[in-house]
Amino acid sequence: MQPLLERYARVDFYDEFADEVGVPRSHYAGLARTLRSIDWSDFQHRVATVNAVLLQRGVTFTVYADARGTERILPFDLIPRIVPGDEWSLIKRGIAQRVYALNAFLTDVYGKQRILRDGVVPWELIFSSRFFSREMIGLKLPHDVYIHVSGVDLIRGRDGTYYVLEDNLRTPSGISYVLENRDVLKRSFPRLFEHYQPRPVDDYPRRLRAALTNAAPFGNVEPTIVLLTPGIYNSAYFEHTMLARRMGIELVEGHDLIVRDNVVYMKTTKGTQRVDVIYRRVDDDYLDPLYFRSDSSLGVAGLMDAYRAGNVVLANAVGSGVADDKAVYPFVPAMIKYYLGEDAILPNVPTYDCTDQAQRNHVIAHLAELVVKNTNQSGGYGMLMGPSSTRLDREKFRLAIEATPREFIAQPIIPLSCHPTIVGDGIEPRHIDLRPYVLYGAEVDVPACALTRVALQDGSLVVNSSQGGGSKDTWILD
Amino acid sequence: MLSRVAESLYWMSRNIERAEALARIIDVAFNRTVDRIAAGSERARRVWSSVLELAGGPEDIPKFEGPSLANDAFAYGTFSTENRSSVISCIRIARSNALGVRAELTTEVWEAINSMYLFVEAQSPRAIAREGPSSFLRKVRDATQSFGGIVDATITHDDEWSFLQIGRYLERASMTTRVLKTHDAEDDSAPEWQRLLEMCCASEPFVRAQRLSSDPSEALAFLFLHRSFPRSVRFCTSEVDHALHRLSGTAMGAYSDEAERVTGRLQAMLDFVQLQEILDEGPTKFSDRIGARLDAVGMAVQTSYFPRVPVA
Numbered sequence: 001m002q003p004l005l006e007r008y009a010r011v012d013f014y015d016e017f018a019d020e021v022g023v024p025r026s027h028y029a030g031l032a033r034t035l036r037s038i039d040w041s042d043f044q045h046r047v048a049t050v051n052a053v054l055l056q057r058g059v060t061f062t063v064y065a066d067a068r069g070t071e072r073i074l075p076f077d078l079i080p081r082i083v084p085g086d087e088w089s090l091i092k093r094g095i096a097q098r099v100y101a102l103n104a105f106l107t108d109v110y111g112k113q114r115i116l117r118d119g120v121v122p123w124e125l126i127f128s129s130r131f132f133s134r135e136m137i138g139l140k141l142p143h144d145v146y147i148h149v150s151g152v153d154l155i156r157g158r159d160g161t162y163y164v165l166e167d168n169l170r171t172p173s174g175i176s177y178v179l180e181n182r183d184v185l186k187r188s189f190p191r192l193f194e195h196y197q198p199r200p201v202d203d204y205p206r207r208l209r210a211a212l213t214n215a216a217p218f219g220n221v222e223p224t225i226v227l228l229t230p231g232i233y234n235s236a237y238f239e240h241t242m243l244a245r246r247m248g249i250e251l252v253e254g255h256d257l258i259v260r261d262n263v264v265y266m267k268t269t270k271g272t273q274r275v276d277v278i279y280r281r282v283d284d285d286y287l288d289p290l291y292f293r294s295d296s297s298l299g300v301a302g303l304m305d306a307y308r309a310g311n312v313v314l315a316n317a318v319g320s321g322v323a324d325d326k327a328v329y330p331f332v333p334a335m336i337k338y339y340l341g342e343d344a345i346l347p348n349v350p351t352y353d354c355t356d357q358a359q360r361n362h363v364i365a366h367l368a369e370l371v372v373k374n375t376n377q378s379g380g381y382g383m384l385m386g387p388s389s390t391r392l393d394r395e396k397f398r399l400a401i402e403a404t405p406r407e408f409i410a411q412p413i414i415p416l417s418c419h420p421t422i423v424g425d426g427i428e429p430r431h432i433d434l435r436p437y438v439l440y441g442a443e444v445d446v447p448a449c450a451l452t453r454v455a456l457q458d459g460s461l462v463v464n465s466s467q468g469g470g471s472k473d474t475w476i477l478d
Numbered sequence: 479m480l481s482r483v484a485e486s487l488y489w490m491s492r493n494i495e496r497a498e499a500l501a502r503i504i505d506v507a508f509n510r511t512v513d514r515i516a517a518g519s520e521r522a523r524r525v526w527s528s529v530l531e532l533a534g535g536p537e538d539i540p541k542f543e544g545p546s547l548a549n550d551a552f553a554y555g556t557f558s559t560e561n562r563s564s565v566i567s568c569i570r571i572a573r574s575n576a577l578g579v580r581a582e583l584t585t586e587v588w589e590a591i592n593s594m595y596l597f598v599e600a601q602s603p604r605a606i607a608r609e610g611p612s613s614f615l616r617k618v619r620d621a622t623q624s625f626g627g628i629v630d631a632t633i634t635h636d637d638e639w640s641f642l643q644i645g646r647y648l649e650r651a652s653m654t655t656r657v658l659k660t661h662d663a664e665d666d667s668a669p670e671w672q673r674l675l676e677m678c679c680a681s682e683p684f685v686r687a688q689r690l691s692s693d694p695s696e697a698l699a700f701l702f703l704h705r706s707f708p709r710s711v712r713f714c715t716s717e718v719d720h721a722l723h724r725l726s727g728t729a730m731g732a733y734s735d736e737a738e739r740v741t742g743r744l745q746a747m748l749d750f751v752q753l754q755e756i757l758d759e760g761p762t763k764f765s766d767r768i769g770a771r772l773d774a775v776g777m778a779v780q781t782s783y784f785p786r787v788p789v790a
Contacts, residue, residue, distance in 0.1 A: 057585075058592050232577045244581035251581035256480050269484045269637065269725070269783050 005035055005420070011429045014160045014417040016081065027084045027477065030195045035079070035420075035427070046188045047078055047422065053187075059180045061235045061465060074177055075470030077421050078188060081432060081452040082196070082475045088448070091162060094346030095152045095436055096444045097336060102167060102323045103440065104339040106146040109322060110136040120338050121331045125355075128406050129328065130376055131170075131321025133284065135291055139308060141317055142218055145440050148211050148315035149279070151175075151451075154346070154434045156417035163349050163414060165433065167332065168378075169316060169324040171281045174451045174471075175204060175437050176239035179246075181473040198475030199448035204437070205246035208279075211441030212247075215313045216276050223276035226250045226266060228257070230282050230298045240281055254282070259302030262309040277313045278303075284318050326375040326409050327353070349414055354405040363410040364401065367394045370410040371461075372401070380464030387413065416461050419472070421454055431455045433463050434474070448476040483582050484641045485784040486575040491629075491645030493572035494591070498622035499653040500533055500565050504555050505615040506676045511548060514669070518545040526551040528660040532653070533563035552611055557603045565618055569598050584632040587625075594621040643721040644779060651714035652772050654678050654701055659765035661698075671697045678709050698761055699753040702768075711768060712748040718775065719745050725783075737778035744771045 008017075017028050024032040051073065054060075060071035083091075108115050109126060110133075116123050126132055151172030153165040182201050186193055209225065216223035229240040231253050244251035250266065257275065258265050265272035280287065286296040288303040306312045322328065330351040333344040352359045352370070363370060367386055374382035384397045401408045418429035436450040452472040453463035463469040507529045515522045523542065530539045530551060539561075542550045558564045562571075573595040580588055597617065606614045626646065633639050657677045662670055671694040675681040684700050687707075704710040719741045720730070728734040733742055748768075756764045 055596065056589055056593050058580075058588065227581075232574070237577075238580075241580035245585075250480060250483075252480060253482065256482050267481045269479050269481055269641075 005032065005427055008420055008427050008429065011418050013415045013429070013431070014156050014158055015429065016156075016417050016419045016432070017429075027082050031080070031082065031192065034189070034192050040425070043078075043422075050076060050078060050184050050188055053184055054180070057180070058238060059176070060238055074465050075456060076177075076181055076184070077454055077456075077470050077472045078185065079420050079422060079427070080185060080192075080198075080473045080475050081419055081434075082198075082477065083434070083450070085477045087162075088476045090345065091154065091434075091436060092446045094162070094164075094344070095154075095438055096446055097340065097342060097345050098152060098164065098167065098332065099147060099150060099438050099440060099444050101332065101336040101339050102150075102169065103145065103147050105335045106317070106320060106323050107141075107144045108339075110139065110319060115335065115338055118338075120334050121328070125327060125331075125406075126322060129322045129325045131284070131319065131325050133319030133322070135304060135308070136317065136319040140310075142215060142313060143442070145215060146317040146320050147323070148215055148440050149208065150316075150438045150440075151435045152438060154436070155349075155414055156434075158415050160417070162346055162434075164332075164346050165349055165414075166326075166378075167324040167329065168435075169320045170283065171316070172435070172437070173236040173239050173281075174435060174453075174465075175449065176236075176242045177471045178437070178449050178451050178474070179204065179242065181471060185473045196475055196477065198477060201447070201449045204447050204449045205243060207439055207445055207447055208243065209247040209249070211439040211445065212277050212279055212315055214441035215315050217310055217313055220276055224274060225277040225279065226252045226257075226275050228252055228254070228278050228280040228282055230254075230286070234281070236281065243279075249279075254296075254298045254300050257300045257303070259300060259306050262302070262306045262311055264300065264303065264306045264312045275312060277315065279315045284321065287314075287318065326373055327355075327406065329409070349411050352410040354401055354408045354410065360401065360405055363408075364398050367397060367410075369413070371413050372397050372408055372410045375407050375409060380462050380467040380469075383462070385413070385461065413461065416455075416463075419452075419454065421456070421470075421472075423456070423458075428458070430458075431461050431463065432472070450474045450476065479582075479637045481784045483579045484637070485780075486579045487582070487638055487641040488645040488779070488784075490572045490575035490579070490591075491642040492649040493568040493575070494622050494625055495646045495649040496533070496563070496653065497565050497568035497572065498619055499650070500555060500563070500568065501615040501618040501622070502679060503529060503532060503653075503657065503677045504552060504565070505612060505619075506673060508548065508552060508611060510669075510673045510676075518543070518547050522547055524662075530555055532656045532660065533561075549607060553603055553607065556606075556611065556615075557601075565615075566598050569595055569618075582638060586628050586632045590621070590625045590628045594618075594625065597621065637725060640721040640725050641783075644718050647714040647717040647721070648772060648776055648779075650709055651711045651718070652769065654709055654711050654714070655765050655769045655772060658698065658701055659762055659769070661761050666694065668694050671695070674701070680707065680709060683707055695757065696753070698756060702756065702764075703748060703751065703753070712745075715741065715745050715748055715772075715775075722779075735778070735782045737775065737782040740771065740774050740778050744768070744775065747771075 018024050054073045054076060060073050115121050116126060147169045151168040154162050155165050156162055178201050212225050213223060226249055227240055227244045229237060229251055240251055252266055256266050258267060264275040266275055282298050285292045286298040288299050288301065289296050290301050291304040307314055333348055336342055336344045352363045354360045354363055370386045372384040384393055416431035416433060419432045420427045421430035432452050432454045434450050434452055436446060439445040452474045454470045454472055455461060455463045456468060456470050507525060511522055511525055526542060526547060554561055556565045559567060561567060573591055576583060576588060576591045601614060629642055657674055661674060672681060675684050675697055678701055680701060684697055688696060702711050707713055722738045722741055723730055726734045728738060733739040
């Protein structure tokens with residue numbers, strides 16, 4: 001019998017599992033015992049079973065870069081990530097605070113624009129944002145909620161501090177993996193669940209439905225809610241089907257909806273039926289060919305008119321993206337101070353503003369040590385990881401930054417924390433992040449549902465599924 | 479329920495039923511020709527081309543010749559991706575329809591169709607050609623038939639289920655009709671009738687229902703007109719009729735749309751026609767007439783429930 005943890009070596013990063021001298025942290029002691037007692041071949045058998053189950057269930061995503069458009073399962077790592085209760089309560093307070101502030105910011109930016117007048121956030125930064133929607137100015141939303149669903153990406157630095165890396169306010173995906181991973185893992189390690197009793201995740205669909213119900217146009221207590229999907233070729237289609245099924249609402253495509261006299265209807269076998277709330281998983285650009293991209297066949301002609309007339313609610317609101325523009329991100333702590341009068345509970349990662357001459361020069365001089373991100377892209381696309389880049393990559397980015405500085409930000413590379421992960425024929429440390437999901441109905445609701453993404457390649461700091469990342473079940477303790 | 483969803487459920491169900499029927503028909507054709515008809519003969523060619531015509535339009539079916547005729551025809555009917563009516567194409571179409579309505583399907587139904595798809599996609603035609611097609615076709619039949627059982631046992635018997643029923647029974651009625659159309663007029667022997675019965679999964683029920691002295695042509699009445707055999711055209715039409723009335727809430731015997739009207743009319747004819755009338759008209763001609771009526775039912779379902787432009 002080969003001990004599973006034999007090859008697990010110390011690393012020069014924050015190790016979630018073990019302390020400085022290599023002893024498992026107290027909340028990992030039970031897991032360590034289990035890993036020591038399981039035979040490697042038994043373990044591999046469980047891995048194979050789990051993968052077969054995921055494939056049969058079709059828990060897959062589509063990789064756009066792959067010409068065949070293949071469906072793949074997101075690699076699922078069987079070793080769970082454990083978050084102790086005290087850490088979680090800090091995270092919970094920190095991201096709730098953030099979401100309140102970001103929502104207040106959106107209400108303000110599309111309303112009185114006080115924060116811009118007061119010079120806390122620069123005008124030009126907001127009006128040059130690709131995600132700023134003039135269509136939203138002066139529109140009053142029910143309960144002033146813009147960001148009904150969000151996912152905040154957290155990472156841990158070398159000393160274990162949690163930092164916010166990104167606020168995902170535009171249809172963040174991944175919650176289906178949280179639900180599926182838990183379901184699958186329970187079958188593989190029932191005893192470990194008995195020991196840890198992690199908080200359940202399976203009431204997320206109910207809470208999402210509650211938040212969407214609350215979002216309905218004023219006075220409508222039993223709204224018809226639908227989930228709008230781009231369709232079967234979208235990389236998150238599996239997730240759309242799962243959420244619609246578990247919430248018991250219709251999954252619709254753009255051509256299932258029709259707008260008449262500023263009211264949205266869906267086409268059913270018994271005529272048309274009025275729709276009140278649309279949880280849309282379609283980007284702003286594609287929502288309405290009359291307002292946005294006219295070549296879009298994913299949206300609904302007239303949807304924006306119905307929205308502006310207050311006859312339908314979109315979750316999230318159009319134009320929410322201006323608050324998670326990567327170039328706006330550095331101002332979030334100031335927003336928290338401005339709207340809530342509080343200090344940020346979770347710190348930001350230091351960020352260079354490339355529109356500032358001095359900072360831009362610094363970035364260009366230090367490209368090899370920084371990570372550069374394009375503010376118009378996400379999901380690990382359009383990114384330069386300095387240390388692993390070639391001279392040619394850096395030259396390309398230098399030219400691009402100088403040509404359009406507004407479209408780039410740079411950050412020092414944060415050494416993400418590490419976690420035991422199955423690799424080949426053993427367990428090795430790999431870098432991880434954490435994405436808790438946040439709902440905003442009557443108030444901000446942070447369910448104990450978080451996705452841990454893991455960079456499966458040795459040394460890689462990029463955890464995105466499109467870039468070869470995997471996921472872990474995440475156990476949040478009481 | 480969304481019209482798009484209804485349409486996808488209908489086509490998913492039709493294609494699963496078609497895959498099941500084709501898997502059985504091809505298997506029977508293989509077994510029936512292998513010991514009775516010389517490979518590469520004119521007769522073998524005729525039998526196989528009639529089998530392939532069962533599934534699709536006759537105009538684009540390649541002409542198979544020579545001693546490997548049976549193998550080539552088998553491969554075309556089973557694995558060809560150019561043949562939109564091959565077993566594999568049907569399962570692919572069904573699965574892509576299922577994908578579009580995945581939120582409406584139960585997990586059990588989705589997993590059944592997905593694992594069927596994964597199984598078929600993982601097969602190598604060469605290995606099957608080497609081992610003979612039977613065990614593969616058998617697995618397809620098992621998977622498609624258990625699919626029907628899972629649908630019945632896990633989906634609420636409301637509108638969704640009614641559209642699945644319409645797809646299933648309309649396709650089955652069409653298949654039985656097309657099988658009967660392939661009746662070789664020059665061969666009125668018992669084995670020829672036996673072939674047709676087997677293609678419709680009917681040989682044992684038929685034997686059970688008949689007296690020893692009965693005429694082989696009574697198989698014709700059995701497959702067209704039996705009241706309760708689940709593959710007879712009359713039974714299938716009646717299931718479609720019931721499903722349509724469940725959807726609309728109209729009383730049986732009356733109609734509220736074109737789909738109900740054409741189905742009811744066909745049903746009345748099948749309820750009262752006699753075997754001798756079919757024999758007088760000629761089985762092939764009669765089959766053509768029924769086939770056209772069934773196609774009209776399909777068109778009427780389409781315009782009643784999945785119109786391209788919704789009516790108010």
